[in-house]
Amino acid sequence: MNRLARIGTLAMLLVATSLAQALDLSPAEQAGKRLYREGLSSSDAQVSARVGAADMLVPASVVPCASCHGADGLGRAEGGVRPPNLSWQRLALGQGQRQANGRSYPAYSDASLARAIQQGRDPAGNPLDPAMPRFVLSMADQRNLTAYLKRLADDRDPGVQDQVLRLGTLLPTQGPLAASARVVAAVLDDRIEALNQQGGIHGRQLQLITLDPGPDQASAEQALTRLLEQEQVFALIAPLAPALEPTLAARLEQARVPLIGATPALTTSLQIFDPLPGLREQLLSLADYAQANLVLQRADTRIVYADASQEELARRLEQELQHRGWNGIQARPLDEQASNAQAIFFLGQADDFKRLTELLQRAERTPYLLAASSQVAGQLPQLPDAWSRRVFLAYPFVPGDWTPAGRQALDGLRQRQGLDGRQGALQVSTWCAMQLLGDALKRIGRDASREKLVLALESLHDVQTGLTPPLGFGPGRRQGLAGAHVITVEMPGPVFRPVAAYRPVTEVNTP
Numbered sequence: 001m002n003r004l005a006r007i008g009t010l011a012m013l014l015v016a017t018s019l020a021q022a023l024d025l026s027p028a029e030q031a032g033k034r035l036y037r038e039g040l041s042s043s044d045a046q047v048s049a050r051v052g053a054a055d056m057l058v059p060a061s062v063v064p065c066a067s068c069h070g071a072d073g074l075g076r077a078e079g080g081v082r083p084p085n086l087s088w089q090r091l092a093l094g095q096g097q098r099q100a101n102g103r104s105y106p107a108y109s110d111a112s113l114a115r116a117i118q119q120g121r122d123p124a125g126n127p128l129d130p131a132m133p134r135f136v137l138s139m140a141d142q143r144n145l146t147a148y149l150k151r152l153a154d155d156r157d158p159g160v161q162d163q164v165l166r167l168g169t170l171l172p173t174q175g176p177l178a179a180s181a182r183v184v185a186a187v188l189d190d191r192i193e194a195l196n197q198q199g200g201i202h203g204r205q206l207q208l209i210t211l212d213p214g215p216d217q218a219s220a221e222q223a224l225t226r227l228l229e230q231e232q233v234f235a236l237i238a239p240l241a242p243a244l245e246p247t248l249a250a251r252l253e254q255a256r257v258p259l260i261g262a263t264p265a266l267t268t269s270l271q272i273f274d275p276l277p278g279l280r281e282q283l284l285s286l287a288d289y290a291q292a293n294l295v296l297q298r299a300d301t302r303i304v305y306a307d308a309s310q311e312e313l314a315r316r317l318e319q320e321l322q323h324r325g326w327n328g329i330q331a332r333p334l335d336e337q338a339s340n341a342q343a344i345f346f347l348g349q350a351d352d353f354k355r356l357t358e359l360l361q362r363a364e365r366t367p368y369l370l371a372a373s374s375q376v377a378g379q380l381p382q383l384p385d386a387w388s389r390r391v392f393l394a395y396p397f398v399p400g401d402w403t404p405a406g407r408q409a410l411d412g413l414r415q416r417q418g419l420d421g422r423q424g425a426l427q428v429s430t431w432c433a434m435q436l437l438g439d440a441l442k443r444i445g446r447d448a449s450r451e452k453l454v455l456a457l458e459s460l461h462d463v464q465t466g467l468t469p470p471l472g473f474g475p476g477r478r479q480g481l482a483g484a485h486v487i488t489v490e491m492p493g494p495v496f497r498p499v500a501a502y503r504p505v506t507e508v509n510t511p
């Protein structure tokens with residue numbers, strides 16, 4: 001078999017397995033699902049709905065059922081009138097009177113359900129609140145919708161089984177990230193085992209599926225596809241697959257899969273929750289510090305980036321700093337670096353940082369250098385003494401953040417998993433990712449859905465990890481920490497001297 005044919009067969013196998021594992025819906029139920037989620041009919045006919053007390057007619061695609069009742073049908077508490085849970089068990093099968101929003105009514109039948117959806121009356125004849133649209137449906141569309149509503153409660157998101165909740169990650173077994181991957185795996189295994197020993201979450205054991213993203217983007221894409229389609233994981237946790245950067249956000253959004261963990265600098269998506277601050281927040285913390293404490297002609301500052309992949313972030317920072325009064329700040333590639341700058345924000349890796357300091361030394365200059373610790377820490381011991389107190393680094397957390405309990409928990413983890421203090425930052429960030437995921441899963445209850453997980457993550461505030469400043473997200477906020485500690489480096493040594501404690505960076509609106 002040639003290579004293409006083999007890939008074709010593999011793709012077919014993948015599709016076949018994923019269909020076998022997903023809920024089998026009949027064509028009518030599928031059509032009903034489309035109507036429920038997207039407001040679209042299976043025929044060419046446009047479905048419409050009357051909304052509000054004034055009965056305004058709009059396409060149903062503007063107000064699909066899922067937009068209020070949730071793709072999972074569990075209802076959402078928004079505003080005063082709550083869209084009820086639409087599980088067929090609750091609507092039709094269970095015994096006795098139902099209650100919702102002060103109405104009391106007997107079980108629904110197919111006919112009274114159609115009346116509720118089309119005319120806005122419940123089985124007792126009570127009018128539904130006008131927040132519930134009245135839909136104009138053909139008989140076929142109504143039949144399909146009813147058929148789907150009867151299956152809705154079983155149409156769970158992938159990875160949610162009776163006894164097990166499946167999580168996925170991508171960790172390379174070879175190459176430069178393999179050692180980091182082993183650390184991440186050790187922390188995840190340890191935390192998951194601890195949760196499972198306490199009985200899991202809402203009666204489900206957590207199961208982690210780990211795949212190797214392989215050497216390049218194509219292999220990483222394939223591994224991600226396998227996790228989502230064949231392995232049917234519910235959410236992703238702490239993957240190490242930088243090759244996915246160009247497509248990750250779009251893939252997650254399309255599949256609506258939440259990811260908890262650090263991702264490369266530029267990948268932002270509402271599906272991605274990063275426990276720690278991004279490079280942007282770290283550099284802005286440094287800028288806040290410099291603005292308040294270093295005597296700078298801010299016209300003579302640069303943002304230096306080591307390779308083209310960082311240009312976009314560098315340009316964004318350039319704009320943001322200009323709005324904060326850093327007139328004349330300029331983003332430049334490392335190699336075009338004009339050495340007369342007084343302060344340089346650095347974006348790159350440890351080797352690039354070394355190259356930058358060497359370039360500057362040759363020009364006999366030691367400007368302030370400001371960088372995220374994760375990007376340069378490896379190079380610091382080699383810095384000449386002339387750089388003493390000229391280098392300022394952002395740290396998401398410092399040992400001063402560690403409570404006795406946090407330290408003890410981390411020590412216990414290291415002992416059980418044979419880890420030492422190396423890759424401490426990665427240990428802590430993975431620990432935090434797992435804690436945030438666990439907390440959010442506990443909040444959403446037994447009816448787990450990806451949508452609910454995203455909402456629950458958004459609702460986490462002031463999460464105490466014992467190892468970091470308190471973490472939290474919010475609607476639209478996807479970084480667990482909105483700033484960093486600032487540390488300066490004294491030579492000889494290096495001696496790391498805290499100069500500003502963590503606080504969220506001041507957000508300045510950029511037009």
Ligand code: HEC
Nearest residue numbers: 063064065068081082083084100101116122128129131132
């Ligand atoms: C704009 C928001 C919104 C949309 C869109 C919407 N609903 Fe509702 N729905 C509500 C609200 C709010 C209620 C509660 C009304 C009340 O209790 O008086 C409700 C009530 C209901 C009820 C009554 C449940 C009960 O327990 O009595 C059913 C059934 C229902 N919706 C089905 C649907 C279906 C099916 C669709 C899509 C075709 C849909 N809804 C679209 C907001 C919405």
